[in-house]
Amino acid sequence: MPGLDDTDHEILQLLLEDARRPYSDIAERVDLSAPAISDRVDRLVEMGLIQGFTVDVDRSLLQAGVPVLIEVDAKPGRAADIAASVSDADSVERVYRTAGGRVMLAATVPQSDASELLAEHVDLGDVNRYEVRMIADSEWAVGLGGAEFAPDCAECGNSVDEEGEQRTLDGERYYFCCGSCAERFVDQYESLKDGV
Amino acid sequence: MPGLDDTDHEILQLLLEDARRPYSDIAERVDLSAPAISDRVDRLVEMGLIQGFTVDVDRSLLQAGVPVLIEVDAKPGRAADIAASVSDADSVERVYRTAGGRVMLAATVPQSDASELLAEHVDLGDVNRYEVRMIADSEWAVGLGGAEFAPDCAECGNSVDEEGEQRTLDGERYYFCCGSCAERFVDQYESLKDGV
DNA sequence: ATTGAAAGAATATATAT
DNA sequence: ATATATATTCTTTCAAT
Numbered sequence: 405m406p407g408l409d410d411t412d413h414e415i416l417q418l419l420l421e422d423a424r425r426p427y428s429d430i431a432e433r434v435d436l437s438a439p440a441i442s443d444r445v446d447r448l449v450e451m452g453l454i455q456g457f458t459v460d461v462d463r464s465l466l467q468a469g470v471p472v473l474i475e476v477d478a479k480p481g482r483a484a485d486i487a488a489s490v491s492d493a494d495s496v497e498r499v500y501r502t503a504g505g506r507v508m509l510a511a512t513v514p515q516s517d518a519s520e521l522l523a524e525h526v527d528l529g530d531v532n533r534y535e536v537r538m539i540a541d542s543e544w545a546v547g548l549g550g551a552e553f554a555p556d557c558a559e560c561g562n563s564v565d566e567e568g569e570q571r572t573l574d575g576e577r578y579y580f581c582c583g584s585c586a587e588r589f590v591d592q593y594e595s596l597k598d599g600v
Numbered sequence: 601m602p603g604l605d606d607t608d609h610e611i612l613q614l615l616l617e618d619a620r621r622p623y624s625d626i627a628e629r630v631d632l633s634a635p636a637i638s639d640r641v642d643r644l645v646e647m648g649l650i651q652g653f654t655v656d657v658d659r660s661l662l663q664a665g666v667p668v669l670i671e672v673d674a675k676p677g678r679a680a681d682i683a684a685s686v687s688d689a690d691s692v693e694r695v696y697r698t699a700g701g702r703v704m705l706a707a708t709v710p711q712s713d714a715s716e717l718l719a720e721h722v723d724l725g726d727v728n729r730y731e732v733r734m735i736a737d738s739e740w741a742v743g744l745g746g747a748e749f750a751p752d753c754a755e756c757g758n759s760v761d762e763e764g765e766q767r768t769l770d771g772e773r774y775y776f777c778c779g780s781c782a783e784r785f786v787d788q789y790e791s792l793k794d795g796v
Numbered sequence: 797a798t799t800g801a802a803a804g805a806a807t808a809t810a811t812a813t
Numbered sequence: 814a815t816a817t818a819t820a821t822t823c824t825t826t827c828a829a830t
Binding site: 416419420421422423424451452453454455456457458459460461462463464465466467468470472473483484487491492493494495496497498499500501502503504506508510537538539540541542543544545546547548549551552553554555556563579 | 612615616617618619620647648649650651652653654655656657658659660661662663664665668669679680683687688689690691692693694695696697698699700702704706733734735736737738739740741742743744745747748749750751752759775
C-alpha cells in the first residue's frame with residue numbers, strides 16, 4: 405500500500421489551487437524535476453485520489469435564478485431513482501443522497517421556483533415532502549490539511565493501513581484491509597460479472 | 601453585454617470533463633484554431649464564468665471515516681461565523697449557508713463522529729441543534745445543458761439581458777441590468793471604500 | 797479568427813542514486 | 814524503487830494578416 409508523502413500533499417494542494425499550473429512550476433516549488441511531478445501526478449490519478457481535472461464554473465451566472473438547497477424526503481426505496489433523475493437537470497449542480505431516503509440538491513432555480521424543477525424531473529408520487537432554502541453563501545475547501553491517505557476496505561469497510569492490499573478491476577482501483585478481503589471481493593466481483 | 605455562443609458552451613463542457621485537455625484538442629473538436637480557444641478561455645475567465653481550474657480530489661480516500669451531511673441550526677446571527685470557522689476543518693469539503701440561519705456541511709468524519717468535528721471548530725453555544733446523515737452517494741453535474749449566460753444585477757437582483765452593463769471593480773467583474781444600477785452600485789462601492 | 801514561427805512544457809528513454 | 818538528464822514531441826503564445 406503506497407502512502408502519501410509530504411511532496412504528494414504539496415502537489416495536490418498546488419493542483420487544487422490551479423490545475424493548469426505547469427509541472428515545471430510545481431517541480432520548482434517542491435524541489436523536484438518536472439518528470440518526477442508527472443510521475444507522481446500519474447500515481448495520484450491511479451490511486452483514485454485525483455478523480456479528474458476540472459473547471460470551477462460559476463453556475464449562478466449561467467442559470468437565471470437564485471441558488472437553493474432542496475431537501476427531498478423520498479418514499480421508501482425511491483431515493484436512488486430521484487437522485488439519478490434529478491441530476492440530469494441543467495440547473496442542478498450537486499446531488500447528495502443520504503441514508504434515510506433523503507436527497508439533497510444544490511441548484512439554481514428561477515425566482516425560487518423549486519417545485520417546477522422537481523415536477524419536471526422526478527415523479528412527485530415518490531416524494532413525501534420537500535424543503536427549499538435559499539443559499540446565502542457557499543464555498544468549497546481548497547485546503548487539504550495534513551490528511552492521510554486512508555481508504556476504507558472495499559469489502560469490509562474497515563480502514564486500510566500499511567499492510568493493506570489493492571486490486572485493479574476493470575480499470576477501477578480498490579483497496580482492502582487484508583488479503584482475504586481482497587480475495588473475497590474479487591471472487592464476488594468475478595462471479596457477478598460471469599452472471600451477466 | 602457579451603453573451604455565450606454555442607462554441608463557448610462546448611469549450612466549457614470540454615473543460616468540465618477534463619481541464620488539462622490541450623487547447624489544440626479543443627480547437628479540433630470545435631473547429632477553431634488553438635489561439636482562438638486560448639482567447640475564448642481568457643474571456644470566460646474574465647467574465648467570471650470560469651472561476652478557476654482545479655482538481656477533483658476524492659476526499660473520502662484521504663480522511664478515514666464516512667462521508668456525512670451535517671445540518672447545523674445556528675442561533676440568530678451566528679450562521680456566518682459558524683460557516684466560516686467550520687470551513688477551516690480539514691475534513692470539511694463543502695459548506696452551504698442558507699437563509700434561516702442554517703449551515704449545511706459535506707464532510708468526512710471518523711466513525712460517524714460529527715460532534716467532535718463541530719466541537720473542535722464551532723462554539724456549541726451558537727448552535728441550537730444539528731443533524732448528521734450519512735451520504736450514500738453524491739455526484740456533481742458535469743453537464744451544462746443549454747444554459748444561457750444570465751447573471752443577476754449586482755445592484756437590484758433582476759436578471760441582466762443584452763442591454764445590461766458591466767463594471768470591473770478591484771479586479772472583480774460585476775453585471776448590471778441598466779446604467780443607473782451600475783452607477784448606484786459604483787457610487788456606493790466607492791464611498792464604502794473611501795470610508796476605510 | 798487564422799497562419800506560421802518561436803518559446804515553452806510534457807513525456808519517454810536511458811541512466812544514476 | 815525513485816529521481817534525473819536529455820531528447821523528442823506536443824502545446825501555447827506572439828506577431829502579422
